[in-house]
Amino acid sequence: MYRPQNLRIPGPTVVPQAVLAASARPMINHRGPEFAALLAALTRALQDFLRTQGDVLTLTASGSGAMEAAIANTLSRGDKVLVFINGAFGERFYAICKAYGVEARRIDVTLGRAVEPDLVRDELAKEKGRDGAKAVLIQHNETSTGVLNPLKEISEVVRDSGKLFIVDSVSGAGAAELEIDEWGIDVCMTASQKAWGAPPGVSIVTMSERAWKFYEKSDLPKSYFDLAAAKAALEKGSTPATPAVSVYIALQEALRLMAEEGLEAILRRHLNLARATRRGLQALNLPLFADEAHASPAVTAFRPPTRVDARNLIRVLRDDYDTIVAGGQGKLDGQLVRVGHLGFVTLQDILNFFSALELALRDFNQPIEPGQAIAAALRAYAESAPQPTRSGARGGARPDTVGSRR
Amino acid sequence: MYRPQNLRIPGPTVVPQAVLAASARPMINHRGPEFAALLAALTRALQDFLRTQGDVLTLTASGSGAMEAAIANTLSRGDKVLVFINGAFGERFYAICKAYGVEARRIDVTLGRAVEPDLVRDELAKEKGRDGAKAVLIQHNETSTGVLNPLKEISEVVRDSGKLFIVDSVSGAGAAELEIDEWGIDVCMTASQKAWGAPPGVSIVTMSERAWKFYEKSDLPKSYFDLAAAKAALEKGSTPATPAVSVYIALQEALRLMAEEGLEAILRRHLNLARATRRGLQALNLPLFADEAHASPAVTAFRPPTRVDARNLIRVLRDDYDTIVAGGQGKLDGQLVRVGHLGFVTLQDILNFFSALELALRDFNQPIEPGQAIAAALRAYAESAPQPTRSGARGGARPDTVGSRR
Structure with missing residues (x-):
């Protein structure tokens, strides 16, 4: 399939x-x-x-x-x-x-x-x-x-x-x-x-x-x-x-x-997508694990809602929504969900993640309004990302140019 | 190209x-x-x-x-x-x-x-x-x-x-x-x-x-x-x-x-192709380096003709005939040519190797009759390999069945 x-x-x-x-x-x-x-x-x-x-x-x-x-x-x-x-x-x-x-x-x-x-x-x-x-x-x-x-x-x-x-x-x-x-x-x-x-x-x-x-x-x-x-x-x-x-x-x-993308654009894309990820998670009232001042541009760890087991949430995301995230490691095993946003990652990947997360949380009877995380992530992204222009699109300055080459 | x-x-x-x-x-x-x-x-x-x-x-x-x-x-x-x-x-x-x-x-x-x-x-x-x-x-x-x-x-x-x-x-x-x-x-x-x-x-x-x-x-x-x-x-x-x-x-x-091929057939194929390789090299009067009684089924090392430098021969095989062989290692650097016949190797690969070797040796003014190594290798192979039959072809017993899947 x-x-x-x-x-x-x-x-x-x-x-x-x-x-x-x-x-x-x-x-x-x-x-x-x-x-x-x-x-x-x-x-x-x-x-x-x-x-x-x-x-x-x-x-x-x-x-x-x-x-x-x-x-x-x-x-x-x-x-x-x-x-x-x-x-x-x-x-x-x-x-x-x-x-x-x-x-x-x-x-x-x-x-x-x-x-x-x-x-x-x-x-x-x-x-x-x-x-x-x-x-x-x-x-x-x-x-x-x-x-x-x-x-x-x-x-x-x-x-x-x-x-x-x-x-x-x-x-x-x-x-x-x-x-x-x-x-x-x-x-x-x-x-x-x-x-x-x-x-x-x-x-x-x-x-x-x-x-x-x-x-x-x-x-x-x-x-x-x-x-x-x-x-x-x-x-x-x-x-x-x-x-x-x-x-x-x-x-x-x-x-x-x-x-082709350039190091500066790559780093900016990571910062923007990491921020969009955090804002989306916050819109779902999911506690971020890391200190915001030192939040990673590569991966965001968050705690599941009270009464939702992290391992179960990860399993549902995988089995029902084909979305593969990581759990906690070592002492944090079973306590965290970690979502990666490093490498060839695009805004679409992050929004797709939130669509899966919103639906999965509803399966756990969480009071989620469809689209609430996506909207927050999009808003954060729109505030931070440079507007694509015609010249930008040609010059390769658009943060998600690379993603389209997949 | x-x-x-x-x-x-x-x-x-x-x-x-x-x-x-x-x-x-x-x-x-x-x-x-x-x-x-x-x-x-x-x-x-x-x-x-x-x-x-x-x-x-x-x-x-x-x-x-x-x-x-x-x-x-x-x-x-x-x-x-x-x-x-x-x-x-x-x-x-x-x-x-x-x-x-x-x-x-x-x-x-x-x-x-x-x-x-x-x-x-x-x-x-x-x-x-x-x-x-x-x-x-x-x-x-x-x-x-x-x-x-x-x-x-x-x-x-x-x-x-x-x-x-x-x-x-x-x-x-x-x-x-x-x-x-x-x-x-x-x-x-x-x-x-x-x-x-x-x-x-x-x-x-x-x-x-x-x-x-x-x-x-x-x-x-x-x-x-x-x-x-x-x-x-x-x-x-x-x-x-x-x-x-x-x-x-x-x-x-x-x-x-x-x-699919089966371990027994794989080992037999290696033995047969190794023997065919040695016979082809011998038909060109190229001295085999290893003791025949302990010749490897995976790789055959030979010395180039007198007055032909091994490194030059390897280079000509590569640059002019797209045939990639190895040289000597360590103390044997510059003295040997090594041809691999392990893994997914077929009779055709060995014959192709000899076609390149024959032409390359002629470029070095060696008295080579086109086809002499190929004929010897084919003869050795025909003597050792089981004849493919209709049932064999279906049953996967032919030694070169796997090669055709490339």
């Missing part, structure tokens, strides 16, 4: 038709000139989008593999580090440190709140001197709670401390402002299936010059995730092990679509 | 059109019921093909990642192991051991020769007692030289020793006979882009009950490659980190095609 889904989880995200088609091209030699050219072009495009002149290395692995690579390539057994945790992915950083024998001190922040620069400053003040922590690990966008940490302000504090700055921007990069070089981020990671709109399978790690100095001293075991090997291979147009060729091809096509 | 390639490297292999199309289906939720069903079915199919009732775990990584997982999940720092090396992938096992602080004793075998069971017996005799090696690591099919080690006979020797038996069958499984349970292989690995005919990005590791006992004692750091986490997630229909969804879907479709 033809039942297209509205895939509204915070990754894997919708893959546009052009990108799917690219991923299905006949297989090529991963050691030949075609792949070498692809890898070089893809690396340059990623440098542009990540705003870095430093090394951008790709791994055939998901974002968690890239998080592990960041740690294994820069730290040593017994090293002290600070891990700021405001969600499940902060926990993951902590768990990887533990697995590798890195002494991580965890600083927990209330879930749904951001890591504040002042907190980082206070904690770093305790870590001065030779016995202090060597590195700071933090999420840019905490996917599990829908919180965007104020990375620009935090980076100023970390830069003053001289610590190595490791940032998980797996779900942030390409959806939220990120200036890797300007903000002094030493190691940053993201993954193909998030804002980049390609299938999962390729993750991306950036390394600053300072990060390579840490690499030289790092004694943690690394082979598949050895970033120096990745860099050496990249310089020869290749990868140390067989890459996920079809995902690389897809990612290149996705980056081409993104370049 | 329309210039279809004859992809004849030993992986990534040709991906049939049906598999490419499957990989381009719209993205789905990696935490939803569709993916859970896919993962369960895929795992069962892999158990069938790998001839094991033990755990079959999948990783979003290439085969090298699976090799690392095998080591990191069963061994500890300072453990002694024996690594038999007859090519570049034996070297890789050795390098991973070294990176993890595992004390590997290397036993080098002349390149192009197989690891003989007697050698394994002699070396194991030196490893008795508490101070002896804990594990034996070996390749099933050494991709870099085109040698198939006599794994069945070796496994008998290793089983008698009681050591943990870790086998890299990345390019062997699905192309050569492999009986994981019957032969007592504790940890075995393969990868989606080899005989399985799917794009690269997913690797597969099997774990015996005994391997899990080693897991309990292993102190090597593991997080992304933690196989207990993979097993726990699999039991819930999921993976610890985001899987390469589109490659999983492709792999399932490839396994469906393989099941």
Whole structure:
């Protein structure tokens, strides 16, 4: 039966038709000139989008593999580090440190709140001197709670401390402002299936010059995730092990679509659609989980109405309305609904989500007036989005231009 | 310009059109019921093909990642192991051991020769007692030289020793006979882009009950490659980190095609096409690199004619005849040409390869009579392959039935 889904989880995200088609091209030699050219072009495009002149290395692995690579390539057994945790992915950083024998001190922040620069400053003040922590690990966008940490302000504090700055921007990069070089981020990671709109399978790690100095001293075991090997291979147009060729091809096509839209327009589209999502949810009196001041442009978490179980709501949305959203992760399992609005997402996707949500809530006997969330979302969007003009439509400045290419 | 390639490297292999199309289906939720069903079915199919009732775990990584997982999940720092090396992938096992602080004793075998069971017996005799090696690591099919080690006979020797038996069958499984349970292989690995005919990005590791006992004692750091986490997630229909969804879907479709052909017919097809390849090369007086008694059913390595540079020959085959073969790896760089005949390969692919090779050699002023290799390959094939009959054609018993589905 033809039942297209509205895939509204915070990754894997919708893959546009052009990108799917690219991923299905006949297989090529991963050691030949075609792949070498692809890898070089893809690396340059990623440098542009990540705003870095430093090394951008790709791994055939998901974002968690890239998080592990960041740690294994820069730290040593017994090293002290600070891990700021405001969600499940902060926990993951902590768990990887533990697995590798890195002494991580965890600083927990209330879930749904951001890591504040002042907190980082206070904690770093305790870590001065030779016995202090060597590195700071933090999420840019905490996917599990829908919180965007104020990375620009935090980076100023970390830069003053001289610590190595490791940032998980797996779900942030390409959806939220990120200036890797300007903000002094030493190691940053993201993954193909998030804002980049390609299938999962390729993750991306950036390394600053300072990060390579840490690499030289790092004694943690690394082979598949050895970033120096990745860099050496990249310089020869290749990868140390067989890459996920079809995902690389897809990612290149996705980056081409993104370049047509332009980074600035992409970020604005994310902000506008995130705001429209929050206003729609508020019109349904659904409590937003994240602090509004630090609401993520990539994903919004909300609580279901009292007496409606989050898992049931998610199931009804899926089974009856073909709308796929995520639940809470870790400690928040069963408490939250998370709707993704990152990558190749359009206003129509958000309105379709609300049409499903309104109907599903009525199935749970909630007093919903059909259209009330849609109207609020549309209103918020109309207030924020630039009006499409004839010239805008031609110039590719319309925020939803990319969506129409699916 | 329309210039279809004859992809004849030993992986990534040709991906049939049906598999490419499957990989381009719209993205789905990696935490939803569709993916859970896919993962369960895929795992069962892999158990069938790998001839094991033990755990079959999948990783979003290439085969090298699976090799690392095998080591990191069963061994500890300072453990002694024996690594038999007859090519570049034996070297890789050795390098991973070294990176993890595992004390590997290397036993080098002349390149192009197989690891003989007697050698394994002699070396194991030196490893008795508490101070002896804990594990034996070996390749099933050494991709870099085109040698198939006599794994069945070796496994008998290793089983008698009681050591943990870790086998890299990345390019062997699905192309050569492999009986994981019957032969007592504790940890075995393969990868989606080899005989399985799917794009690269997913690797597969099997774990015996005994391997899990080693897991309990292993102190090597593991997080992304933690196989207990993979097993726990699999039991819930999921993976610890985001899987390469589109490659999983492709792999399932490839396994469906393989099941139609049947494992026995697949292995026979590989043997027949490998023999036809060797006979064709011999008809051109090109020296085969591997010992004929241990010639690989997956890949054949040969030396170019005297005064013809291997790299030049490979380049001419690629640029002028759209035929993509591999060169030598590691120490054999520049000395060999390797032609892959694993996965969804048909007699036509092999004959097309020879048509290109004959013409390319003539370009190098070699005294080649057009058709001489093709005739020899066809003759060898006719002698070995079962005659297609009307009933055979319907029953799917023809060795090249699968190829026609591309």
